Amino acid sequence: MKRVVVTGSGGQIGSELVPHLRRLYGAERVLATDLRPASGPLAEGGPFACLDVRDGEAFSALVRHFRADTVLHLAGLLSARGEKDVALAWDVNVNGSATALEVARQEGTAFFFPSSIAAFGPSTPKKETPQETLQRPTTIYGVGKVALELLCDYYHLKFGVDTRGLRFPGLISHETQPGGGTTDYAVHIYYEAVRKGNYTSFIAPGTFMDMMYMADALDAVVGLMEADPARLVHRNAFNISAMSVDPEAIASAIGKVIPGFTIAYDVDPLRQAIAESWPDSLDCSAARKEWDFAPRYDLETMTREMLDRIASKGGRAA
Known part of the structure; x- marks a missing residue:
């Protein structure tokens, strides 16, 4: 390019x-x-x-x-x-x-x-x-x-x-909050953790999706x-993917950084149905073999950076 x-x-x-x-x-x-x-x-x-x-x-x-x-x-x-x-x-x-x-x-x-x-x-x-x-x-x-x-x-x-x-x-970022996606909860949960110390998920526990x-x-x-x-x-x-997680896994990772963080559930039937139609995890071997795909962040390193960056902005989106 x-x-x-x-x-x-x-x-x-x-x-x-x-x-x-x-x-x-x-x-x-x-x-x-x-x-x-x-x-x-x-x-x-x-x-x-x-x-x-x-x-x-x-x-x-x-x-x-x-x-x-x-x-x-x-x-x-x-x-x-x-x-x-x-x-x-x-x-x-x-x-x-x-x-x-x-x-x-x-x-x-x-x-x-x-x-x-x-x-x-x-x-x-x-x-x-x-x-x-x-x-x-x-x-x-x-x-x-x-x-x-x-x-x-x-x-x-x-x-x-x-x-x-x-x-x-699903893509997770501290810069821009997404709009209209099924994996949005995985961004919102970090902002709410910083702002309120709790989060209500529209995706049910045990619903695994790939994230990055x-x-x-x-x-x-x-x-x-x-x-x-x-x-x-x-x-x-x-x-391509870096991790396969459900809301409980993200909440657990956040709880290691913000003790006392809690998660509740108010499942959105539309987005839950969409999520359940998608894979739990992806085979990324073709990307690794053909152009050396190698993500640097796992759930723990991503969680620490997300919370640090959001806290530095006072819990606000860019």
Whole structure:
């Protein structure tokens, strides 16, 4: 990557990935885009443009004018929000992503697409879910992810587009609180631990899902996009994860740092059903073998850093 366009820059991943890339490659070489105008570091730290990713003509013109060699396409609606507006989720997540992929083909750029553990479903093996396995998701978010995994493979095979992608687990960050995701509890619990010393989870105890600290997720994006293409057997939708945890495990880790922390439960049926359709744990051996994926944070190290960072901000989100 030398000149990069990032869509969905105001989201949970983009708001941290853009500054990370600017530190690595130089501020003027990373163009942040989002549907709405940005403020603060995202707009002030380097070039920014408003972009509706469904507008292929404007998208192509922007990529061409910036002389980009890479498009990192992060724009999209998350799982729980998508279930409340299926038509919009399909339009943004599928039509918008297909438009972005076609722009990459037209402009000759590499293309990154973030898939998710939501691409799996109840019939997928739950433990150590293989890299290649049955995928029958039960959410519109997951259906869209599977469609784009396949479309990215097609564009690589048919047109030679350098497509690459990751199946992200739940991402945990102290910088930006997520909105509309099933794994959101794993961020909220840390903020509430600092603010109140207790938390009420909308996910039931014993519900295991894969998670990863945001710092490892950012490293994974760069690691994959910088990897030698000759080593990539799969290219798209690599399983990645750092830990498989349920709410009780996170609460226990927090309790070691904040004695007396307590957790209660008020389960949200929608998000609980989504969570139960996803794997408990992923087999990440393909990512380790093909581009040396190696997360640095486990539950304990992540928990200490999350609590320290949130406490230093007085319990506020960035």
